[in-house]
Amino acid sequence: MPEFQQIAILGVGLIGGSIGLAAQKRHVAEKVVGIGRSEERLARAQRQGCITEGTTDWQAGIRGADLIVVCSPVEAIVPLVEQMVPFCQPGTIITDAGSTKQRIVDTLHSSETIRGRKDVYFVGSHPMAGSDKSGSDFAVADLFENRVTIVTPVAETERTAQASVRKFWESLGSQVLEMSPGQHDAGVALTSHLPHVIASLLAASTPESLLELTSTGWADTTRVAGGDVELWRQILSTNRGHVLQSLANFEKLLTAFRASLEAGQDEHWITLLKQGKHHRDIVGS
The missing domain is CATH 3.40.50.720 (NAD(P)-binding Rossmann-like Domain)
Structure with missing residues (x-):
């Protein structure tokens, strides 16, 4: 039954x-x-x-x-x-x-x-x-x-x-x-909402004149940017605090990456790339 x-x-x-x-x-x-x-x-x-x-x-x-x-x-x-x-x-x-x-x-x-x-x-x-x-x-x-x-x-x-x-x-x-609902919202701000924002901003930052140069890497990274904008307005608005915190954490990491690249501290930014690869490998396809 x-x-x-x-x-x-x-x-x-x-x-x-x-x-x-x-x-x-x-x-x-x-x-x-x-x-x-x-x-x-x-x-x-x-x-x-x-x-x-x-x-x-x-x-x-x-x-x-x-x-x-x-x-x-x-x-x-x-x-x-x-x-x-x-x-x-x-x-x-x-x-x-x-x-x-x-x-x-x-x-x-x-x-x-x-x-x-x-x-x-x-x-x-x-x-x-x-x-x-x-x-x-x-x-x-x-x-x-x-x-x-x-x-x-x-x-x-x-x-x-x-x-x-x-x-x-x-x-x-x-x-x-x-x-709990609070744990959920804090978690998905990092694993779902932040990736959507980053993908959308990456797509937005690419000049239309260069879109013909994009390939699978750009397409894979920006895929979720194709989602419904009104739907995402509601999601980001109703989880504003957690999304802002996730952006702040990402900004710190991005700043550290840029500083080490500018200073020629290759070991540091390579470590960040390795960490990213490690986490991606855990998730798999």
Whole structure:
């Protein structure tokens, strides 16, 4: 028997579409309902097999859902969850795929709307998988395989719901880590948000007149700069403090590299290159 009879996915793009494909491939859900604003995009997602049915009526879409996964941009997650909670059936679990967690989790757990429903449970999560592409056209069933998903429980989190969300992501192929929302935001500022900023600035600093000279190194290093700018505006804005700290740490390292290169202290900057290679080799392809 599937773990869930019905999953509702709000936002059937790359992440939401891949969740739907994986949930069906791995028999995690009997029924996968996609909820969105465009009937045309939902119909395409259904033809692609991402969902079993789609609707622009979110109240109809969440009706009967055991699990709701909110895959919207981070600034929309809190209002969407608050809007849905009064209409959820008892026992419904809600999770999200937002790239920042502290503001989302803190706001929802202090929300009177959420606190008023003792039988509906929110558990924050963030699958560390994705692409610079967007939309269900690029969804794949194996997107989460051997990728980390972070679940961010707090003291108020209902433990059975937490265990169900953990099992859900594991069922899609993820390796699940659990940490506080603050630990999550500090960590991904270094491992995800800073790399995006650096890739974007590197791409921006390259004159258009020299783009014909770029090759695989430039393309590999700047790939994530092709991501949706509005999506990244929301991510960086909601994790501003941690991103600023990660930039400060990077600036110190960059300054040390430049100083040693200027001074002819080759051993020092070569050591930095070796450290970078070592860390990259650990991660692998």
